[in-house]
Amino acid sequence: MYNFVFQNTTKIYFGENQLEHLGEELKQYGTRVLLTYGGGSIKKIGLYDKVMDELKKTGLTVFELSGIEPNPRHTTVNKGADICKKENIDVLLAVGGGSTIDCTKAISAAAFYDGDSWDLVTHKAPVTKALPIVTILTLSATGSEMDSAAVISNLDTNEKYGLIHPLLQPKVSFLDPANTYSVSAFQTACGAADILSHIFDCFYFTASKKMDMVDRVMEDVIKTVVKYAPIAVKEPENYEARANLMWASSWALNGFLTTGGFQAPSCHAMEHELSAFYDITHGLGLAILTPRWMEYILDESSAPQFKKFGVNIFGVDESLSDMEGAERAIECLSDFLFKTLGLQSTLTEIGIDDKKFKVMAKKACRGDVLQGFKALTPEDVENIFRMCL
Amino acid sequence: MYNFVFQNTTKIYFGENQLEHLGEELKQYGTRVLLTYGGGSIKKIGLYDKVMDELKKTGLTVFELSGIEPNPRHTTVNKGADICKKENIDVLLAVGGGSTIDCTKAISAAAFYDGDSWDLVTHKAPVTKALPIVTILTLSATGSEMDSAAVISNLDTNEKYGLIHPLLQPKVSFLDPANTYSVSAFQTACGAADILSHIFDCFYFTASKKMDMVDRVMEDVIKTVVKYAPIAVKEPENYEARANLMWASSWALNGFLTTGGFQAPSCHAMEHELSAFYDITHGLGLAILTPRWMEYILDESSAPQFKKFGVNIFGVDESLSDMEGAERAIECLSDFLFKTLGLQSTLTEIGIDDKKFKVMAKKACRGDVLQGFKALTPEDVENIFRMCL
Numbered sequence: 001m002y003n004f005v006f007q008n009t010t011k012i013y014f015g016e017n018q019l020e021h022l023g024e025e026l027k028q029y030g031t032r033v034l035l036t037y038g039g040g041s042i043k044k045i046g047l048y049d050k051v052m053d054e055l056k057k058t059g060l061t062v063f064e065l066s067g068i069e070p071n072p073r074h075t076t077v078n079k080g081a082d083i084c085k086k087e088n089i090d091v092l093l094a095v096g097g098g099s100t101i102d103c104t105k106a107i108s109a110a111a112f113y114d115g116d117s118w119d120l121v122t123h124k125a126p127v128t129k130a131l132p133i134v135t136i137l138t139l140s141a142t143g144s145e146m147d148s149a150a151v152i153s154n155l156d157t158n159e160k161y162g163l164i165h166p167l168l169q170p171k172v173s174f175l176d177p178a179n180t181y182s183v184s185a186f187q188t189a190c191g192a193a194d195i196l197s198h199i200f201d202c203f204y205f206t207a208s209k210k211m212d213m214v215d216r217v218m219e220d221v222i223k224t225v226v227k228y229a230p231i232a233v234k235e236p237e238n239y240e241a242r243a244n245l246m247w248a249s250s251w252a253l254n255g256f257l258t259t260g261g262f263q264a265p266s267c268h269a270m271e272h273e274l275s276a277f278y279d280i281t282h283g284l285g286l287a288i289l290t291p292r293w294m295e296y297i298l299d300e301s302s303a304p305q306f307k308k309f310g311v312n313i314f315g316v317d318e319s320l321s322d323m324e325g326a327e328r329a330i331e332c333l334s335d336f337l338f339k340t341l342g343l344q345s346t347l348t349e350i351g352i353d354d355k356k357f358k359v360m361a362k363k364a365c366r367g368d369v370l371q372g373f374k375a376l377t378p379e380d381v382e383n384i385f386r387m388c389l
Numbered sequence: 390m391y392n393f394v395f396q397n398t399t400k401i402y403f404g405e406n407q408l409e410h411l412g413e414e415l416k417q418y419g420t421r422v423l424l425t426y427g428g429g430s431i432k433k434i435g436l437y438d439k440v441m442d443e444l445k446k447t448g449l450t451v452f453e454l455s456g457i458e459p460n461p462r463h464t465t466v467n468k469g470a471d472i473c474k475k476e477n478i479d480v481l482l483a484v485g486g487g488s489t490i491d492c493t494k495a496i497s498a499a500a501f502y503d504g505d506s507w508d509l510v511t512h513k514a515p516v517t518k519a520l521p522i523v524t525i526l527t528l529s530a531t532g533s534e535m536d537s538a539a540v541i542s543n544l545d546t547n548e549k550y551g552l553i554h555p556l557l558q559p560k561v562s563f564l565d566p567a568n569t570y571s572v573s574a575f576q577t578a579c580g581a582a583d584i585l586s587h588i589f590d591c592f593y594f595t596a597s598k599k600m601d602m603v604d605r606v607m608e609d610v611i612k613t614v615v616k617y618a619p620i621a622v623k624e625p626e627n628y629e630a631r632a633n634l635m636w637a638s639s640w641a642l643n644g645f646l647t648t649g650g651f652q653a654p655s656c657h658a659m660e661h662e663l664s665a666f667y668d669i670t671h672g673l674g675l676a677i678l679t680p681r682w683m684e685y686i687l688d689e690s691s692a693p694q695f696k697k698f699g700v701n702i703f704g705v706d707e708s709l710s711d712m713e714g715a716e717r718a719i720e721c722l723s724d725f726l727f728k729t730l731g732l733q734s735t736l737t738e739i740g741i742d743d744k745k746f747k748v749m750a751k752k753a754c755r756g757d758v759l760q761g762f763k764a765l766t767p768e769d770v771e772n773i774f775r776m777c778l
Binding site: 003012016213214223239248 | 391392393394395396397398399400401402403404405406407566600601602603605606608609610612613616617628629632633636637640645648
């Protein structure tokens with residue numbers, strides 16, 4: 001019980017006007033920088049110019065890889081790795097949300113591999129070395145800014161897998177809540193759903209015993225999201241809300257909340273199939289799946305935990321029976337995600353039908369069963385997908 | 390608001406049977422190890438033998454420095470530094486509580502300095518380099534296992550100061566709750582008071598604005614201590630209680646709880662004078678001082694925070710006025726420290742009279758004022774000391 005190894009080496013600069021430290025941090029690793037970003041929103045908000053100013057001031061040589069997709073592709077990773085090899089890149093600077101950072105992490109390892117980067121993601125080849133990574137976060141959601149995981153998609157095979165390696169841990173991350181002011185209400189809500197799901201999956205809802213202190217902290221990060229996500233949705237430039245969500249996103253997945261427990265991210269595994277096949281926003285898929293997953297696995301053994309969640313987070317009446325309390329908790333979570341945050345509540349609404357449920361369910365289970373609070377067979381997963389229609 | 394830099398690189402092995410990793414971790418830094426420890430309790434509990442077995446298995450050459458004092462002396466630091474220089478030590482292994490670890494941290498820096506180690510503590514000479522440190526914790530209290538601070542005493546001058554430098558951060562710490570089973574009820578209680586004080590001082594009680602999430606997490610760690618310290622006092626071999634206290638001790642001072650705020654440890658500064666002059670147990674001094682400090686600074690501006698503390702931690706009636714609620718909170722804390730944990734409640738009981746209050750108060754303020762929730766003049770500090778008689 002409670003055995004674990006914990007380490008998180010990322011240096012965080014949190015708050016406004018911290019970019020003046022960008023140059024000095026990058027310079028430690030060399031002079032040739034590959035700047036990576038997505039569709040260009042960082043230009044709209046003026047962040048691109050600010051970053052370039054700092055890089056120029058420090059006298060760094062900058063190369064660029066733009067156009068990193070949400071659900072980043074292995075083909076983009078290959079493109080980035082080619083630039084690193086050709087231009088002798090010393091350090092990577094990812095400016096964006098989880099997709100940009102994840103793609104950059106994979107590039108950092110692929111830069112030292114001579115084949116297709118998909119080999120690294122599928123563990124056909126090991127990660128042996130990686131370029132150092134610095135990040136500037138623009139979306140509070142994935143926690144990628146302070147962990148060692150990257151999720152990469154292969155659209156040829158409809159696969160989306162996580163690559164986890166200590167070498168992928170960012171050296172430094174800049175977290176300025178003001179850089180998330182322009183995030184849309186929809187993406188803010190999806191980000192909140194993602195943060196919550198990290199805590200649910202790893203492992204607020206669990207069959208194993210947790211350390212009491214860690215369990216309490218999990219609930220406080222959940223409460224933080226439940227309090228501030230609706231504020232950020234309504235008042236995008238509320239610094240306090242953006243700051244709390246940003247630090248919550250990092251802490252939901254930086255390793256502390258998983259100390260002493262067993263990680264088995266059922267909802268994440270199921271959602272990866274949805275976004276691998278339909279390229280939807282990860283947080284939205286998680287929001288739609290989570291209440292149905294809870295409903296599906298609700299029984300006498302899971303009810304006490306779901307009820308406790310309802311009581312502690314949403315003020316569900318403690319005098320209810322476990323089963324009634326759990327049902328009420330699931331309703332409260334659904335209301336929060338679909339009413340308060342305004343996310344779509346069904347797969348049908350986002351254009352997904354049941355055609356691929358069987359193949360997705362099988363893949364989610366990787367031919368076996370999907371471990372988690374309750375082990376799920378492919379048939380179970382298919383049933384859960386069906387509940388989301 | 391909320392600007393901060395956060396980094397904590399220490400690798401934690403938590404739980405039982407993790408010592409099998411000790412050799413591999415030390416070996417990364419070299420082959421010549423200086424093992425440091427205190428009065429020999431580690432021999433009584435069999436930990437010394439276990440450690441030596443692992444070191445021998447790995448083929449490391451071991452030197453020893455034993456007899457490190459509670460409130461470790463600069464003279465002991467000098468002794469350790471001499472061994473490091475003479476024996477070309479590669480890495481330090483501290484086995485003990487905060488005193489042993491703090492002393493070892495100071496040794497790690499003094500090993501590269503040719504004068505008296507007190508020069509480093511008093512900033513007459515800068516820390517330029519330090520030997521790597523691995524720790525095995527045997528007392529949940531100071532958080533030294535996961536921070537970069539060392540508190541060293543000079544009995545010639547009755548001074549006790551903190552030396553803080555990133556190079557002093559332990560590389561690896563082994564936290565096995567079972568290694569604290571033999572800690573006495575008194576020392577367990579003192580450790581709990583120390584953990585609480587870290588949170589109060591840095592900076593649960595503050596005049597500045599805190600990030601909501603961090604404030605909640607502070608209360609979680611406080612609740613953890615309030616729940617488990619009395620259990621550990623009564624049932625010294627309760628693993629769950631020891632585990633929660635151990636992880637709480639690390640997190641109370643590992644930097645996370647100070648993110649976004651201002652550190653000004655009033656009670657710690659006042660206590661350092663008590664233990665510098667009277668060599669008392671640090672946690673006991675903190676326990677005696679804290680409720681008096683709260684009482685002394687209680688006014689309309691501090692009352693809301695003290696009341697909130699009482700309501701959230703001890704279930705004080707929320708409908709009370711701020712002032713009544715705050716008074717009740719101070720009573721609850723006193724009851725917890727002096728009745729539930731059984732600590733002595735006055736300086737008189739531990740043989741301290743008012744003879745040196747004036748000089749200690751002046752030193753605590755370093756000739757100026759002591760910053761904190763409320764700034765304190767030497768006269769204020771003297772008054773607080775007097776309330777502790």
